[in-house]
Amino acid sequence: MPIKHTLKVDLDDRGYPIYIGTEMLDQADLISRHVHGRSALVVTNSTVAPLYLEPLEKALDTANIRHDEFILEDGEQHKTLASVEAVIDLLLTNRHDRNTTVIALGGGVVGDIAGFAASIYQRGVNFIQIPTTLLSQVDSSVGGKTGVNHPLGKNMIGAFYQPRCVIADIGTLNTLPARELSAGLAEVIKYGLICDADFFNWLEDNITGLSNLDQDLLAQAVLVSCQNKARVVEQDERESGLRAILNLGHTFGHAIETVMGYGKWLHGEAVAVGMVMAIDLSIREGRIDEDVRQRGVALLQQADLPVIPPKDISVEQYLEAMSIDKKAVDGQIKLVLLNAIGEAFVSADYNQEKLLQTLNA
Amino acid sequence: MPIKHTLKVDLDDRGYPIYIGTEMLDQADLISRHVHGRSALVVTNSTVAPLYLEPLEKALDTANIRHDEFILEDGEQHKTLASVEAVIDLLLTNRHDRNTTVIALGGGVVGDIAGFAASIYQRGVNFIQIPTTLLSQVDSSVGGKTGVNHPLGKNMIGAFYQPRCVIADIGTLNTLPARELSAGLAEVIKYGLICDADFFNWLEDNITGLSNLDQDLLAQAVLVSCQNKARVVEQDERESGLRAILNLGHTFGHAIETVMGYGKWLHGEAVAVGMVMAIDLSIREGRIDEDVRQRGVALLQQADLPVIPPKDISVEQYLEAMSIDKKAVDGQIKLVLLNAIGEAFVSADYNQEKLLQTLNA
Numbered sequence: 001m002p003i004k005h006t007l008k009v010d011l012d013d014r015g016y017p018i019y020i021g022t023e024m025l026d027q028a029d030l031i032s033r034h035v036h037g038r039s040a041l042v043v044t045n046s047t048v049a050p051l052y053l054e055p056l057e058k059a060l061d062t063a064n065i066r067h068d069e070f071i072l073e074d075g076e077q078h079k080t081l082a083s084v085e086a087v088i089d090l091l092l093t094n095r096h097d098r099n100t101t102v103i104a105l106g107g108g109v110v111g112d113i114a115g116f117a118a119s120i121y122q123r124g125v126n127f128i129q130i131p132t133t134l135l136s137q138v139d140s141s142v143g144g145k146t147g148v149n150h151p152l153g154k155n156m157i158g159a160f161y162q163p164r165c166v167i168a169d170i171g172t173l174n175t176l177p178a179r180e181l182s183a184g185l186a187e188v189i190k191y192g193l194i195c196d197a198d199f200f201n202w203l204e205d206n207i208t209g210l211s212n213l214d215q216d217l218l219a220q221a222v223l224v225s226c227q228n229k230a231r232v233v234e235q236d237e238r239e240s241g242l243r244a245i246l247n248l249g250h251t252f253g254h255a256i257e258t259v260m261g262y263g264k265w266l267h268g269e270a271v272a273v274g275m276v277m278a279i280d281l282s283i284r285e286g287r288i289d290e291d292v293r294q295r296g297v298a299l300l301q302q303a304d305l306p307v308i309p310p311k312d313i314s315v316e317q318y319l320e321a322m323s324i325d326k327k328a329v330d331g332q333i334k335l336v337l338l339n340a341i342g343e344a345f346v347s348a349d350y351n352q353e354k355l356l357q358t359l360n361a
Numbered sequence: 362m363p364i365k366h367t368l369k370v371d372l373d374d375r376g377y378p379i380y381i382g383t384e385m386l387d388q389a390d391l392i393s394r395h396v397h398g399r400s401a402l403v404v405t406n407s408t409v410a411p412l413y414l415e416p417l418e419k420a421l422d423t424a425n426i427r428h429d430e431f432i433l434e435d436g437e438q439h440k441t442l443a444s445v446e447a448v449i450d451l452l453l454t455n456r457h458d459r460n461t462t463v464i465a466l467g468g469g470v471v472g473d474i475a476g477f478a479a480s481i482y483q484r485g486v487n488f489i490q491i492p493t494t495l496l497s498q499v500d501s502s503v504g505g506k507t508g509v510n511h512p513l514g515k516n517m518i519g520a521f522y523q524p525r526c527v528i529a530d531i532g533t534l535n536t537l538p539a540r541e542l543s544a545g546l547a548e549v550i551k552y553g554l555i556c557d558a559d560f561f562n563w564l565e566d567n568i569t570g571l572s573n574l575d576q577d578l579l580a581q582a583v584l585v586s587c588q589n590k591a592r593v594v595e596q597d598e599r600e601s602g603l604r605a606i607l608n609l610g611h612t613f614g615h616a617i618e619t620v621m622g623y624g625k626w627l628h629g630e631a632v633a634v635g636m637v638m639a640i641d642l643s644i645r646e647g648r649i650d651e652d653v654r655q656r657g658v659a660l661l662q663q664a665d666l667p668v669i670p671p672k673d674i675s676v677e678q679y680l681e682a683m684s685i686d687k688k689a690v691d692g693q694i695k696l697v698l699l700n701a702i703g704e705a706f707v708s709a710d711y712n713q714e715k716l717l718q719t720l721n722a
Contacts, residue, residue: 081446092513095684120481121520123508124599147484152453158484159520238485323456 001039004117004170004216005223009142009230011237014162018141020222022171025130026055034128037099040065041091043114044105045072048132051175056105058129065101068094072110076257076267079109079148081157087090087117101126101164105179107133108140108267112158117147119161129163133173135268136217138191138225141166143233143246154254160238168226170218178304183268185210185303188221191228193296194245195344199224204295207302235325245344249274250338252309253256255321259313272305277358282337284354292341315359365531365577366584370503370591372598375523379502381583383532383576386491387416389423395489395526397462401426402452404475405466406433409493412536417466417491426462429455433471437507437618437628440470440509442518448478462525464485468494468541469501469628473519476507479521480523490524493533495545495579496629499552499586502527504594504607515615521599529587531579538663544629546571546664547610549582551636555606555656558703560585568663604703609697610635613670616682620674633666638719643698645715653702676720 024030024272040060044053044260049071050302072078091100096106102125104114110170111129118127131137147158173181185207202224209217229246236243253274257265279296282288297307322333334348335355362381383390389662401421405414410432421428431451433439452461463486465475472490479488493499508519534542545570563585564571570578590607597604606655614635618626640657658668681693695709696716 079443085442088511088518092511092517116481120477120518120520122517123506123521145484147481150449150453156453156483157449157481159481160484238471 004219005063007223007226009162009226011144011162011235014144016163016224017234018166018168020137020168020170020219020226022169022350024169025052025172026058028059030057031056031128032063034126035060035063035065036126037097037101038064038066038334039096040067040101040103041070041087041094041096041214042103042105043070043072043087043110043117045074045107046112047074048106048110052105052172056103066097069165072106072113074109076109076149079112081150083113083147084117084120084148084291087113088121091121092118096121096125097357098122098355101128103128105130105132106136107131108136110153111140112146112148114160115140115144115163116158118272119146119159124161125159127163128168131166131168133176133180134173134222135187136178137168137170137222138184138229139187141222142226142229143243144237146200149190152182154181154258162219169223170222172214173218174213179266180268181211181213182304183266183272186268186272186275186300186305187304188225189296189299190246190248190271191225193275193338193341194228194248194336194344195232195342196224196228197340199228200295200341202298206297206301213298213305221250239282241346244334244346245336248338248344249278251303251322251333251335252318255318256310256313259317259323260310265310266355269306272300273307273309276300276307277309278335278337280340280361281335281350281354281358285337285350285358288338288340295341318359365580366396367666368584368587368591370523370587371595372505372523373381373591373693375505377524377526378645379529379587381529381531381580381587383530383580384530385530386533387419388415390422391528392417392420392464392489393424393426395487396421396424396426397487397525398458398461398462399425399427400460401428401462402431402448402455402457403428403434403464403466403477403628403653404431404448404471405428406435406471408435409471411469411492413466413533414493417464420470427637429457433467433474435470437470437510439475441512442509442511445478445481445509446715448474448692449482452478452482457482457486458576459483459486462489464489466493466541467497468492469497472497472501472509473507473516476501476522476524477509477519478506478522480507481636485522488522488524490527492527492529494537495534495542495583495628497545498529498531499545499590500548502529503587503590504604505598515619529583531576531583534579535574541629541667542572542574544627547629547633547636547661547666549586549605550657550660550664551609551632552586552698554636555697555700555705556593556610556703557585557589558701560589561654561656561660561702565660568660572664577652602707605695605707606697609699609705610637610639611639612694612696613679617674619670620678621671626671633661633662634670636667637661638650638670639696639698642696642711642715643700644717646698646711648700649701656702676717679720
């Protein structure tokens with residue numbers, strides 16, 4: 001069981017370890033260390049199940065833990081309250097008590113549904129995350145955000161709920177479609193942009209190796225991303241202030257996802273374009289120079305990510321979708337902007353005219 | 362605004378005040394002290410709205426807070442995830458952002474639905490409770506339990522979520538049906554039984570005045586009940602141990618409610634019978650003497666509460682319903698028993714044979 005890195009997320013009595021490595025899924029001692037009852041429910045999806053359910057079930061069998069499986073259809077369009085209800089129906093039908101553990105095996109959608117179900121089943125049962133996409137390894141692993149979409153907005157229903165542990169097996173990235181690897185790299189690049197200039201430089205040097213699935217480089221990128229996110233979340237678990245910088249590119253990105261329809265654009269793709277838009281507005285606001293755009297766009301492009309917004313979204317559609325975003329408070333849209341590579345801040349007093357220029361550009 | 366008592370519930374950064382008094386609903390300064398944004402949603406029901414919505418709306422108008430109303434059908438059978446979804450639909454449709462406040466105006470069902478909706482809307486918005494039944498004033502005011510029923514079990518879906526404040530207006534009890542006043546007195550008596558022998562004695566002396574709606578006595582009973590509950594919850598917010606004593610009579614009571622169908626028996630009525638059953642088992646276990654049964658039954662009867670289980674529930678139905686209760690862990694049913702009046706404890710190693718005798722009796 002080659003655990004390459006163990007990172008402890010420090011949140012008072014809700015702290016937990018993130019294990020980063022390879023060949024960890026079938027390890028009974030690792031899983032049994034964090035399953036406290038005698039039963040578990042594995043939530044996964046139709047794409048991941050054929051690839052990785054068997055080793056996990058083997059580990060649970062070896063650890064003598066009774067387990068059920070819930071296999072979701074793959075895709076963001078299934079991230080609904082109805083899916084959460086279906087998970088809860090299975091938990092109740094199969095008599096899982098409050099000592100059970102819900103294990104998410106899959107990407108962000110699986111983690112969101114499983115984590116939210118765990119948070120509200122009997123007012124909260126144990127939860128373990130086994131993220132199998134780069135995006136979920138660097139994003140959902142830290143922060144405890146769970147939730148589902150509503151027709152009127154993304155992630156509008158959910159909870160802050162921390163897992164007992166996260167098992168980020170880099171080996172699972174070998175079967176990830178190239179487009180989803182790129183989407184994950186968008187969030188990795190985000191950490192460099194918002195709070196870690198050294199990491200941004202490192203990414204510029206290593207982006208080719210990362211795209212080519214070099215396991216050591218990927219493990220390092222996951223570690224540093226999670227460290228950066230943990231540093232932010234530990235200071236502001238419930239997003240009353242600082243944590244909002246993690247949303248660089250997300251308000252624009254969510255608007256793209258909402259208007260285009262969930263599932264058409266990958267979240268990471270929309271965030272990549274959203275970050276370029278945030279850079280554009282930061283330049284118009286006189287915060288950063290043109291060279292930040294050049295370096296940002298170049299790195300995103302090397303990671304095979306889109307950098308130009310879809311043509312068919314009007315300014316009105318952007319504003320409509322952005323105003324209902326969770327970051328909007330009392331009608332005012334807050335945005336994350338840059339003062340430099342590695343230095344993001346949250347602003348509500350940007351120039352409205354310049355925002356319109358960015359949306360028109 | 363005659364606030365008679367203010368009790369502070371002490372839960373780290375989630376502590377909040379409980380105001381107990383009369384004529385508090387239309388007081389703008391009281392409500393605006395705890396609404397932090399510019400908007401609010403009042404959740405109430407079709408029975409309470411005609412009586413108490415107007416003064417509350419007046420207070421919100423005076424405080425210049427934009428407000429919407431959501432009026433539920435009255436009754437436990439509406440405590441479902443569908444009701445929570447409907448509340449969230451209205452919040453989103455009317456553009457309530459994460460700075461909004463959900464205000465529950467009504468009894469336990471309203472508080473449960475509104476509180477759970479507040480806890481999951483945008484991963485948590487502000488919540489204020491204005492309980493208008495004795496049961497909700499002494500029970501839901503403290504502890505942060507919110508949730509809804511599932512066809513397979515009561516309160517199976519929910520969250521721990523603390524309000525910003527509780528406004529317990531004793532005047533609202535004047536319009537409460539006598540049967541519901543009695544149901545509330547069952548929970549009041551419970552606090553005496555589990556942890557406050559002096560309060561039990563006081564209740565024996567004052568039960569007639571309480572039943573006759575003496576405002577000072579009721580305010581005192583609400584205060585002491587909330588103090589007792591707060592003392593327990595402050596030590597064990599998430600019910601990992603001690604807090605379970607608050608469930609005296611509840612495992613039996615929930616079984617009665619589940620088997621008879623939600624809404625047929627009032628929760629407090631089922632708990633009254635459940636407490637008599639817990640006393641019966643405690644006597645069979647040799648923990649307490651027959652005189653505890655006599656005093657307990659006498660006090661419950663003076664409060665016009667049932668003390669005999671419904672005849673048409675079989676032992677098998679009890680065991681089936683009790684085994685799916687949240688208090689069951691790894692198949693073992695935990696029960697709250699008494700060592701004395703004012704001294705409850707949680708037990709999993711009672712004699713199974715004696716439990717069957719109690720269920721048969």
